[in-house]
Amino acid sequence: MPQWRRWVVIARYHLRQLFAGKGRNALIALLVIAGAIHLVFLAIIYILANQDLLALYGIRARDLPRINREFFLYPLMAQGFIVGLLTLIVGSGLIADDRRDNAIALYLSKPLTPIEYLLGKFSVLAVFILAVTAVPVNILFAFEVLMHGGWAFLKAHWWLPLSITLFSLVIAAFCGAVILMASSLVKRGALAGVLVIGLFVGHNVLAGILGDIYHTRKLMMLSLQFDFYRLGLGMLGVKAAESAAVRHLAFTGSEAASVILVVTAVCLAIVWWRIRPVEVVK
Amino acid sequence: MNASMVLDDVAKWYGEVMGINGISAQLGPGVIGLLGPNGAGKTTLLKVMAGLLRPSRGRVEIFGSDPRRNIEVYRRLGFCHDGDGFYDTLPALTFLQHSLRLHGFGARQVEPMAREALELVGLTDEAHRRIGAYSKGMRQRLKLAHAIAHNPDVILLDEPLAGTDPVGRHRTLELIRQWGEAGRVVVISSHILHEIELLTTNIMMLSHGRLLAEGDVHEVRDLLREHPHKIYIECPNPRVLSSRLIELEQVQQIHFERERRGILLETFQPDLLYQQLARIVVEEGIEIELMTSPDDNVQAVFDYLTHGRTEEGD
Numbered sequence: 255m256p257q258w259r260r261w262v263v264i265a266r267y268h269l270r271q272l273f274a275g276k277g278r279n280a281l282i283a284l285l286v287i288a289g290a291i292h293l294v295f296l297a298i299i300y301i302l303a304n305q306d307l308l309a310l311y312g313i314r315a316r317d318l319p320r321i322n323r324e325f326f327l328y329p330l331m332a333q334g335f336i337v338g339l340l341t342l343i344v345g346s347g348l349i350a351d352d353r354r355d356n357a358i359a360l361y362l363s364k365p366l367t368p369i370e371y372l373l374g375k376f377s378v379l380a381v382f383i384l385a386v387t388a389v390p391v392n393i394l395f396a397f398e399v400l401m402h403g404g405w406a407f408l409k410a411h412w413w414l415p416l417s418i419t420l421f422s423l424v425i426a427a428f429c430g431a432v433i434l435m436a437s438s439l440v441k442r443g444a445l446a447g448v449l450v451i452g453l454f455v456g457h458n459v460l461a462g463i464l465g466d467i468y469h470t471r472k473l474m475m476l477s478l479q480f481d482f483y484r485l486g487l488g489m490l491g492v493k494a495a496e497s498a499a500v501r502h503l504a505f506t507g508s509e510a511a512s513v514i515l516v517v518t519a520v521c522l523a524i525v526w527w528r529i530r531p532v533e534v535v536k
Numbered sequence: 537m538n539a540s541m542v543l544d545d546v547a548k549w550y551g552e553v554m555g556i557n558g559i560s561a562q563l564g565p566g567v568i569g570l571l572g573p574n575g576a577g578k579t580t581l582l583k584v585m586a587g588l589l590r591p592s593r594g595r596v597e598i599f600g601s602d603p604r605r606n607i608e609v610y611r612r613l614g615f616c617h618d619g620d621g622f623y624d625t626l627p628a629l630t631f632l633q634h635s636l637r638l639h640g641f642g643a644r645q646v647e648p649m650a651r652e653a654l655e656l657v658g659l660t661d662e663a664h665r666r667i668g669a670y671s672k673g674m675r676q677r678l679k680l681a682h683a684i685a686h687n688p689d690v691i692l693l694d695e696p697l698a699g700t701d702p703v704g705r706h707r708t709l710e711l712i713r714q715w716g717e718a719g720r721v722v723v724i725s726s727h728i729l730h731e732i733e734l735l736t737t738n739i740m741m742l743s744h745g746r747l748l749a750e751g752d753v754h755e756v757r758d759l760l761r762e763h764p765h766k767i768y769i770e771c772p773n774p775r776v777l778s779s780r781l782i783e784l785e786q787v788q789q790i791h792f793e794r795e796r797r798g799i800l801l802e803t804f805q806p807d808l809l810y811q812q813l814a815r816i817v818v819e820e821g822i823e824i825e826l827m828t829s830p831d832d833n834v835q836a837v838f839d840y841l842t843h844g845r846t847e848e849g850d
Contacts, residue, residue, distance in 0.1 A: 256640075263637040271625070351623075360621035360682075363586055364638045365607040 260366055264374025268348065269381065277343050281382075284343070288336045288386035295329045295394055303402035321398055323411065324497050326391055326418055327486045330425075333386050334479070337425060340382045342450060345433030347443030348375040349525070354441040358529065368529045376430040383429060388422035414490065421489045425482065428518050435521035438528035454478070471504035475513055484510035539564055540690060540721045541585065546594035548580050555580035556745040559594070563723065567716035569732030570725040571838060572742035578725040579618050581742065582692050585723065586615045598690055611639065614688035616679045616696050624668030628659060628678050631667060632685050639686045653685035654678075658707055672699035680708060684715070691715060693724040697731055709734055729835045741838055748841040756837055763831070763840050764788050764802035767809065770826035774799045780816045784809065798826070 272281060298318055301307055308315060319325055352358050361371050392415045399408045432453070436446040461476035474480045480503060487500050488507020494500040539562035548555040556577040570578050583589040584596055587603030587610075596603060603609040623631060632650035641649060654663050657677040662670070670678065676699050683691055693712070697705050713735055716722045723740075726732050732739065739756070741748040749756045757765070770793075771777055778790050778799050786809040791800040803809045806829075817824060830836070 260638060260640060263634065267634055275625075355621060355623060356617070356619045357621045357623065359583075359588055359617055359619075360635075361638070362605075363588060363610060363613065363615045363617075364635070365610040365640060366638055367605060367607065 261370040261374035261377065264361075264371065265377040265381070268375070268378040272344060272378070280343055281340075284336055284339055285382075285386065288333055289390070291332050291336070292329055292390040292394065295325075295332075296397060299394065299398050299401055303398075321402060321407075322492075322496065323414065323490045324487065324492045324499070326395060326414060327483075327490050327492070329391050329394060330387055330418070330421065330486060331483060334482075336386055337383055337429060338454070340386065341379060341429040341433050342447045344382050345379045345430065346437055346446040346450070348378060349434055349437040349529070350440050350443045350446050353438070362529075368526070371529065372434065372525065375434060376427075379430050379433065380423075380426040383426040384419075384422055387425060388419045391418045391422070417489045417491065421486050424485065424489075424514065428478075428482075428514055431518040431521035431525070435524045435528075438525045471502075474503060475505040475509055478514070478517070481510040481513045485514060540599060541723075542595070542597040543585070544595040544597075546581075546584055546591045546596060548577075548584055548589055549592045554745045555589075556584065556742070559742075559747045561740060561747065561750050563721055565716070565719045565721055566738055567712060567722045567724060567736040569736050569739040570723055570742065571727070571729055571732055571739055572725075573727050573842075576727075576742040577745040578727075578742055579694055580745075582615075582694050582723065582725055586613060586692050588615075611686075612689040614683035614686065614691045616683040616691070616693040618694040620675060620679075622667045622675065622678070624666065626667055627664045628654060628667055628670070628681075629663040631678075632681060635682055636685055641686070649685055649687075650681075653681040656684070656711060657681045658704070673701045673704045676700050677704055677708070680711070688720070690721045691723070693722065695725055695727075697726060697728070705731075729833075729838055733833060733835075741841060743842050749837065753833070753837055757831070758806075764804050765806040766829065766831045767801045767803065767806065767813075768793075768798055768826070768828050768830050769801070769813075769824060770798040771822050771824050772797065773822065776820055777816065777822050780820065781813070784812050786812065800830075 272278065299321060301313065302315060302318055302321060307313075319328065349358075352361070358371075362368065395411075395415055395418065403411075433446065433450055436449040436453075437443065439449065440446050458477055458479070461473060461480075464476060465471070465473040475484075483499065484503045484505060485507055487497060487503075488510070492500055541563040543559050543561045543563075546559045547557045549557075559581060570581065572578050580589065584591050585598070585603070587596070587598075587606060590604055598609050599612065601609050603613065626634070629647075629650050632653055633646040636646040636649055637643070651660070651663065654660050657680050659674065659677055659681065662674060667675070667678065676696060680693070680696055683693065696712075697708055700708060709731070712722055712724060716736065724732065724735065733753075737753045738751070739753050740750045741756075769777065774792065774797050778792070781787050781799075781801060782790060786803050786805040787801055788804065789802040791802075792798075793800060801809070816822070831840075
């Protein structure tokens with residue numbers, strides 16, 4: 255096996271373990287729920303494309319969302335809760351279990367760099383996150399092209415699948431960095447999960463308090479949920495004129511990206527610092 | 537000596553606590569015993585050798601390269617850790633296969649290699665059993681299998697005999713001896729000197745993080761000028777023998793062991809004394825029943841060396 259693919263061994267091992275372990279049913283349930291959410295959006299595209307159906311049930315097209323760039327952000331954001339749960343279930347034990355089993359030294363005394371080790375761990379989570387974001391939303395895009403938009407829609411939005419995929423990768427990278435950071439700090443996966451939930455709740459509360467104190471919507475930027483929403487709007491090319499959401503969020507996509515980047519970088523720095531082959535006891 | 541591993545003034549500090557200090561050595565093929573009491577720095581030295589710890593000072597080279605985060609070195613290095621590093625839910629065979637895949641071996645190669653390693657350590661019958669159900673001794677053997685499954689040239693073993701049963705211990709010692717004879721560099725740490733003595737005379741002695749001695753234990757013994765060599769002889773007529781020996785200038789002291797008809801000689805020139813002794817035995821027709829060197833062993837050398845250090849410290 256070539257060196258550049260060595261991390262795949264770690265990813266494959268963890269994927270097998272996940273589906274062989276106690277969490278298998280929870281994972282399958284989450285994937286099914288995620289699929290069901292996407293089916294709702296699929297149904298909207300289908301109904302909008304089918305005038306007879308609209309007429310039959312007396313549905314007015316204007317009551318349904320318009321199929322534009324922003325439309326494809328909805329299914330991505332709708333997966334937020336599922337992505338969060340997947341991150342906790344899949345990611346919390348990725349490094350914590352190795353620390354508990356004293357296995358990091360075992361990995362790092364093999365022809366494997368710490369980056370490959372982390373890449374192997376991250377890719378496990380990325381598989382699941384992309385499976386509920388990039389893959390189904392790109393299918394929705396293809397469905398819209400086939401059912402409704404046609405060649406004109408494709409010509410106008412040919413770059414949208416790339417943006418959807420890239421945005422999904424940003425979500426995966428962020429979630430991966432946060433959960434791997436938490437997982438590297440503890441020796442029990444459950445504790446890593448608690449840590450991440452605490453961080454998530456804590457920063458949202460902080461953003462709310464600061465927003466109330468200073469009476470500025472700019473501080474919504476401290477909320478990662480809003481950051482992702484704003485970044486998604488930006489990456490999918492939604493302009494202020496097209497979207498009330500863009501106008502409501504009083505910060506730019508670049509500012510949102512900066513916050514996400516800083517948090518991701520800090521988490522990765524902590525992971526890097528924690529990934530040591532030897533537990534040093536002073 | 538064709539040095540496969542070079543340690544040059546290696547030191548490792550944990551903050552203000554010294555792990556090891558000023559360790560220099562050149563290690564070639566064969567078994568090298570790394571000896572020292574608990575806390576002497578054996579594990580730290582092995583981890584520095586394996587590139588898992590960055591030395592605070594000095595240089596480590598394996599086959600001419602710094603081992604730290606060096607993929608090429610890790611391909612040729614097997615490390616048996618002091619602690620467990622297993623996934624308890626996996627069967628041993630799967631664990632070894634997974635490990636071998638990380639070494640870059642193909643899917644078809646890993647099963648026979650893993651089976652061979654398990655066979656070497658006597659775990660063939662337990663190959664499909666979950667590691668979590670293994671005894672301490674079995675886990676130790678699995679650690680060995682893990683260290684050697686990829687056929688490394690350098691094997692670092694941190695207390696591999698701890699917790700093993702007598703049969704497992706015998707098998708392990710035999711394996712280690714074979715690896716050394718096959719031209720591999722095998723560094724084995726232990727605080728039980730007797731275990732190492734069964735394997736090799738090539739030793740590194742550590743105490744308080746410092747290298748007290750390195751090389752052949754007999755040569756190290758010869759260098760300890762302040763301690764005369766001891767030779768113990770049992771024969772039917774020890775008085776006759778001692779009356780002749782006392783005339784020799786090589787003999788420093790003679791002690792009688794009355795109950796066992798033995799005498800204990802002390803000398804600074806053992807080689808010359810052995811020659812003279814042979815001559816006397818022939819001339820007097822003395823039948824030697826037993827002749828040993830009670831302090832020409834690892835334990836005695838270690839005691840001499842550490843005793844000196846203790847006094848210095850005091």
